[in-house]
Amino acid sequence: MALIVHKYGGTSMGSTERIRNVAKRVAKWARAGHRMVVVPSAMSGETNRLLGLAKELLPDAHDPAAQRELDMIASTGEQVSVGLLALALQAEGQPAVSYAGWQVPVKTNSAYTKARIESIDDARINADLDAGRVVIITGFQGIDSLGHITTLGRGGSDTSAVAVAAAIKADECLIYTDVDGVYTTDPRVVPEARRLQTISFEEMLEMASLGSKVLQIRSVEFAGKYRVPLRVLSSFTPWDIDLAEEAKSGTLITFEEDEKMEKAVVSGIAFNRDEAKVTILGVPDKPGIAYQILGAVAEANIDVDVIIQNVSHDGRTDFSFTVPRADYKRVMELLETKVQPELGASKVMGDAKICKVSIVGIGMKSHVGVAAKMFRALSEDGINIQMISTSEIKTSVVIDEKYMELAVRALHRAFDLDAPSA
Amino acid sequence: MALIVHKYGGTSMGSTERIRNVAKRVAKWARAGHRMVVVPSAMSGETNRLLGLAKELLPDAHDPAAQRELDMIASTGEQVSVGLLALALQAEGQPAVSYAGWQVPVKTNSAYTKARIESIDDARINADLDAGRVVIITGFQGIDSLGHITTLGRGGSDTSAVAVAAAIKADECLIYTDVDGVYTTDPRVVPEARRLQTISFEEMLEMASLGSKVLQIRSVEFAGKYRVPLRVLSSFTPWDIDLAEEAKSGTLITFEEDEKMEKAVVSGIAFNRDEAKVTILGVPDKPGIAYQILGAVAEANIDVDVIIQNVSHDGRTDFSFTVPRADYKRVMELLETKVQPELGASKVMGDAKICKVSIVGIGMKSHVGVAAKMFRALSEDGINIQMISTSEIKTSVVIDEKYMELAVRALHRAFDLDAPSA
Numbered sequence: 103m104a105l106i107v108h109k110y111g112g113t114s115m116g117s118t119e120r121i122r123n124v125a126k127r128v129a130k131w132a133r134a135g136h137r138m139v140v141v142p143s144a145m146s147g148e149t150n151r152l153l154g155l156a157k158e159l160l161p162d163a164h165d166p167a168a169q170r171e172l173d174m175i176a177s178t179g180e181q182v183s184v185g186l187l188a189l190a191l192q193a194e195g196q197p198a199v200s201y202a203g204w205q206v207p208v209k210t211n212s213a214y215t216k217a218r219i220e221s222i223d224d225a226r227i228n229a230d231l232d233a234g235r236v237v238i239i240t241g242f243q244g245i246d247s248l249g250h251i252t253t254l255g256r257g258g259s260d261t262s263a264v265a266v267a268a269a270i271k272a273d274e275c276l277i278y279t280d281v282d283g284v285y286t287t288d289p290r291v292v293p294e295a296r297r298l299q300t301i302s303f304e305e306m307l308e309m310a311s312l313g314s315k316v317l318q319i320r321s322v323e324f325a326g327k328y329r330v331p332l333r334v335l336s337s338f339t340p341w342d343i344d345l346a347e348e349a350k351s352g353t354l355i356t357f358e359e360d361e362k363m364e365k366a367v368v369s370g371i372a373f374n375r376d377e378a379k380v381t382i383l384g385v386p387d388k389p390g391i392a393y394q395i396l397g398a399v400a401e402a403n404i405d406v407d408v409i410i411q412n413v414s415h416d417g418r419t420d421f422s423f424t425v426p427r428a429d430y431k432r433v434m435e436l437l438e439t440k441v442q443p444e445l446g447a448s449k450v451m452g453d454a455k456i457c458k459v460s461i462v463g464i465g466m467k468s469h470v471g472v473a474a475k476m477f478r479a480l481s482e483d484g485i486n487i488q489m490i491s492t493s494e495i496k497t498s499v500v501i502d503e504k505y506m507e508l509a510v511r512a513l514h515r516a517f518d519l520d521a522p523s524a
Numbered sequence: 525m526a527l528i529v530h531k532y533g534g535t536s537m538g539s540t541e542r543i544r545n546v547a548k549r550v551a552k553w554a555r556a557g558h559r560m561v562v563v564p565s566a567m568s569g570e571t572n573r574l575l576g577l578a579k580e581l582l583p584d585a586h587d588p589a590a591q592r593e594l595d596m597i598a599s600t601g602e603q604v605s606v607g608l609l610a611l612a613l614q615a616e617g618q619p620a621v622s623y624a625g626w627q628v629p630v631k632t633n634s635a636y637t638k639a640r641i642e643s644i645d646d647a648r649i650n651a652d653l654d655a656g657r658v659v660i661i662t663g664f665q666g667i668d669s670l671g672h673i674t675t676l677g678r679g680g681s682d683t684s685a686v687a688v689a690a691a692i693k694a695d696e697c698l699i700y701t702d703v704d705g706v707y708t709t710d711p712r713v714v715p716e717a718r719r720l721q722t723i724s725f726e727e728m729l730e731m732a733s734l735g736s737k738v739l740q741i742r743s744v745e746f747a748g749k750y751r752v753p754l755r756v757l758s759s760f761t762p763w764d765i766d767l768a769e770e771a772k773s774g775t776l777i778t779f780e781e782d783e784k785m786e787k788a789v790v791s792g793i794a795f796n797r798d799e800a801k802v803t804i805l806g807v808p809d810k811p812g813i814a815y816q817i818l819g820a821v822a823e824a825n826i827d828v829d830v831i832i833q834n835v836s837h838d839g840r841t842d843f844s845f846t847v848p849r850a851d852y853k854r855v856m857e858l859l860e861t862k863v864q865p866e867l868g869a870s871k872v873m874g875d876a877k878i879c880k881v882s883i884v885g886i887g888m889k890s891h892v893g894v895a896a897k898m899f900r901a902l903s904e905d906g907i908n909i910q911m912i913s914t915s916e917i918k919t920s921v922v923i924d925e926k927y928m929e930l931a932v933r934a935l936h937r938a939f940d941l942d943a944p945s946a
Binding site: 121125155156158172178181188189190192193204205250 | 540543544547574577578580581582585589590592593594596597599600603604606607608610611612614615619620621622624626627671672673
């Protein structure tokens with residue numbers, strides 16, 4: 103008998119028929135004696151429909167007063183979902199009660215449309231669990247200190263589920279999704295990609311931040327901060343699958359390194375082509391130069407990822423970094439019209455056709471030569487490395503976009519990820 | 525410069541284009557210097573859509589736990605409306621903020637799906653009005669003492685608007701609707717029917733309770749209790765109609781009898797064919813007999829309207845009453861299988877093909893012979909009266925359904941309602 107949080111995405115909640123299946127699955131867990139909390143998303147398409155109506159009336163809803171109204175509108179999608187799921191559970195003979203974020207309450211800051219959770223009160227949830235009810239809580243939303251409804255931004259329901267699990271000290275938070283777990287890499291690129299039975303929290307964090315779309319990165323951060331055991335599993339298995347089998351399916355994101363079952367040094371290969379590279383050449387090499395360049399970029403609200411500063415020659419250096427591809431034109435213009443003349447740099451160059459490929463593995467901490475092995479594998483396939491960035495458990499390279507699939511396959515093979523799990 | 529509440533129905537809020545027109549109308553009032561509060565309904569069709577989804581999952585949502593979820597679901601329709609209207613006002617350059625019932629808060633009892641308003645806090649509303657904002661509040665809903673969302677039942681948005689107007693002591697509450705005011709009777713039955721410029725609160729209450737569908741009866745009761753001047757007017761006039769003209773259009777429901785402009789003894793003719801008549805014959809005439817009959821009916825949750833007990837003959841009497849036509853079969857079965865044998869009554873009879881026609885007028889208080897004039901007008905057209913019920917300001921008769929239009933036209937003429945307003 104455990105305290106369990108289930109999270110279901112919009113596809114799982116996409117019709118009354120699907121909601122009925124979610125209810126049957128949750129009721130199965132409750133009948134087995136577990137204390138159940140469920141965090142569903144809005145029915146698929148609903149959030150887009152609501153925000154579409156809003157956009158028709160005010161296309162530029164940028165100021166806080168308008169964004170507050172967007173949250174007022176968008177938050178209703180999940181409120182309908184929780185009510186419907188409660189009714190479906192009651193129809194199964196399972197007592198259930200639904201709460202909107204403000205009723206729990208889930209307290210957030212006032213950053214409308216992208217708020218952050220500050221605290222969750224567990225009193226009401228526990229009282230209902232004690233009374234034998236399944237408790238259903240809206241994902242994606244909360245209430246700020248002024249009593250206004252807030253939303254967490256797209257994908258925020260994962261974060262809500264993990265935050266609720268942390269608040270009530272759940273034994274496990276199960277994220278039901280349209281993939282059946284976390285893979286060594288994207289199976290669409292490498293058919294030999296394998297599902298991982300476990301992955302460490304740190305590896306998952308790197309995978310998420312490097313472009314693996316399985317979980318929203320903020321939910322992984324939350325899980326890490328509060329040490330919530332998180333499981334990603336398929337919502338497509340039949341609801342009446344044996345519970346013991348379901349409970350150990352998917353991928354468990356764990357905090358207990360010694361229990362790690364897979365011995366590989368590298369756990370997975372992540373990649374994305376959402377970035378562009380810019381280089382500013384011939385910058386005078388003096389203190390504060392990085393701030394002068396990146397400060398201007400940050401002021402323009404553009405995220406910077408990989409940053410490289412070359413060794414200097416004759417008092418001048420080159421400075422390269424990557425930005426989201428959507429901001430490429432803006433950052434080039436900023437560098438050419440403002441930063442280059444101010445610093446007296448010689449030239450600005452850019453390349454939008456790059457990709458970033460990363461190897462991730464907690465085993466890298468204690469193994470030398472991992473990066474070297476990566477570079478050798480790439481060179482053997484004639485792939486030129488443009489930038490390198492490393493952390494304790496990942497090594498990323500920026501390469502020409504056209505080599506992306508080739509690089510991912512080469513690395514998947516080089517690190518023995520093609521082989522069946524040990 | 526006045527404090528004004530506007531209420532818009534689902535048709536007025538039925539599309540983003542229509543919401544934009546509502547915003548333009550409200551902005552016009554705000555620009556003229558009025559402090560504006562708006563109570564809109566859900567977009568037309570939305571409440572039905574939401575409750576339809578709920579019904580698919582739990583067809584019999586009768587217990588409080590299920591009804592609580594229905595309110596959770598249905599209340600989102602108005603929440604979307606208020607957010608969209610706020611955005612539309614902001615797009616017009618008019619600062620605006622929306623609130624769900626729980627945010628105001630609008631406090632109600634816990635009778636889910638048919639809750640009653642207990643109090644409305646005006647602090648938040650006044651603060652926003654002081655700051656120059658239009659305040660938009662969800663109709664139809666509130667929050668109970670346990671923090672659960674409640675709804676007021678169908679048509680509850682009228683009641684919400686009047687209750688808000690009472691709480692903030694508004695100068696006038698304008699109900700924008702699909703008719704352009706209150707008529708002496710239904711113009712579809714009597715083409716000569718005239719719009720009343722004013723009608724007393726008591727007359728409006730009788731008209732509403734007798735089947736005139738212009739306003740929900742609870743909203744009229746509320747207006748009476750808190751003396752809120754109420755105006756029913758058309759939502760179909762162009763938004764840019766002259767404000768002074770708009771402000772005196774429609775029908776004003778007033779509390780100031782001496783200001784009454786129309787001198788007619790009878791103000792209007794109401795009618796409905798939603799009732800059925802049942803009679804139980806040969807009942808022993810002893811104390812408590814009415815309770816024994818009507819108590820059983822009340823226990824079955826059936827409303828009783830007109831009640832007649834005949835004078836008794838030989839210790840036995842006949843007892844007739846009307847019930848909603850939808851309950852006719854149920855009440856007949858109840859009387860035949862339970863009440864008749866228990867009381868030893870001789871027979872049960874029923875007639876579903878009846879109608880009720882009423883004359884309403886505050887002038888009746890001080891005029892004798894009004895009822896007699898009504899009965900003479902009906903007899904001149906050969907209409908037989910089956911039951912009679914009177915109150916201080918109305919007289920109702922139950923007649924054969926087939927004479928309904930004939931009776932309404934005869935009475936409209938007999939009481940000089942065809943003539944243009946004095």
